[in-house]
Amino acid sequence: MNDYMIRATAADSSIRAFAITSKHLVQEALDHHGTSPVMTAALGRLLSAGLMMGSMMKGEKDLLTLQIACDGPAGGITVTADSHGNAKGYVNNPNVDVPLKYAGKLDVGAALGPGVLSVIRDLGLREPYVGQCALQTGEIAEDLTYYFATSEQVPSVVALGVLVDHDGVRQAGGFIIQLMPFTEDEVIDRLEKRIGEIDSITTMLERGMTPEQILEEVLGDFGLEITEKMPCRFHCDCSKERISGALATLNKKDLQELIDDGEDVEIKCHFCNRAYRFTTDDLKEIKDR
Incomplete structure (x- = not known):
């Protein structure tokens, strides 16, 4: 399956959603940077998030940068994405090795440690828009969930996952689900319940689920409507x-x-x-x- 992402709405457009499969572009990032497993997971999560957030922008030349500055051994991560499904990124220290969080679970939070997440949107204006929040767990998905709630006042659910084995990247992807200001309380309650019932994003990817099937799993009972499908890739425009x-x-x-x-x-x-x-x-x- 080639890498791509989708945009969707549900519950009479009171919910908007994004989902991505990004295995190949995360593998390309690994090939470029020779990252350790835990840093492959960290960079892969931020690349997936950057692509989905980049697709939220409207302008042809708009650019999004996600930047993590941290005190842990990783030193920091930078990802840049546009609105056309292109992203690139790097980590300050690609060779970090920390103990597993538990069997089979890479500890991205330990690799990052305390730090700050910055979201920079260059919309072609005189100054870019910059939002920031302190890292809450260092697991990136939870940090972005906190960022959306505090800096943009958009209640969101962010799920990101990267599975790495001795052959490279086995799975990568994620989803973002956001509530619009007019979302009814009954819809919010049902969505919260549903989020608590679903498998982890990596489990769904391991089951071979596509972005469409992942959102159907979460939002199928809310009148899911796919509105756009976009290919995505790791692309550096250096010269x-x-x-x-x-x-x-x-x-x-x-x-x-x-x-x-x-x-x-x-x-x-x-x-x-x-x-x-x-x-x-x-x-x-x-x-x-």
């Missing part, structure tokens, strides 16, 4: 030209020092680890520009 632009922001003294060293300079993209080599002639051209 030598972009890196050249970043180098051009250095002052001339720093550039001249690089030139005087007489060595080629190799710069890696944070998001995909692709390496770009600049010769002294390249650096001279950048300095002259």
Whole structure:
């Protein structure tokens, strides 16, 4: 099954929902960064969330950044997504190894430790919108649930999961369910009860359930209506030209020092680890520009 996500409504549009299967793009992130199992899970969860939240934006060029700054060994995670199903991300320390939370359960919270979650929406305005909250558990889904409730005043349920084995990423995906301000109390009570009855997201993915089937499992009794299906992927738009632009922001003294060293300079993209080599002639051209 290729990676994709869906948007849906239920209960006469008083509920909106998103679901994603993201196994292949999380595997690609693992391939790029060589992350340990626990950091693969952490990055994969944030990539899945970023893609679903990115699809909430309206503008063609809108960008969403999810950033976790933390005191744990992970050091932090950054994910950027657009409204077209593209996302990229990296972790500050890809090689973290912490004990399992319990048998078969990776302890993402221990890898992150105390920290802050920032949600940055660049909507093409003079200043981006920035919302923040303290990490509650470090398990990411719970932290985003808390963020939506406190920073955006949108009651939400966020479920994210990544299963990793010795061959790589076995399953990845999640869902976000949100209540609109006009949702009736009876609908809220029924939804809370239903959420308490369903299996975990990783269990549903292991059963081979699609995003449509996952939302049907949760919202099938609420008049679920699928409104959009969108492919998604790990995509980094870096290039030598972009890196050249970043180098051009250095002052001339720093550039001249690089030139005087007489060595080629190799710069890696944070998001995909692709390496770009600049010769002294390249650096001279950048300095002259």
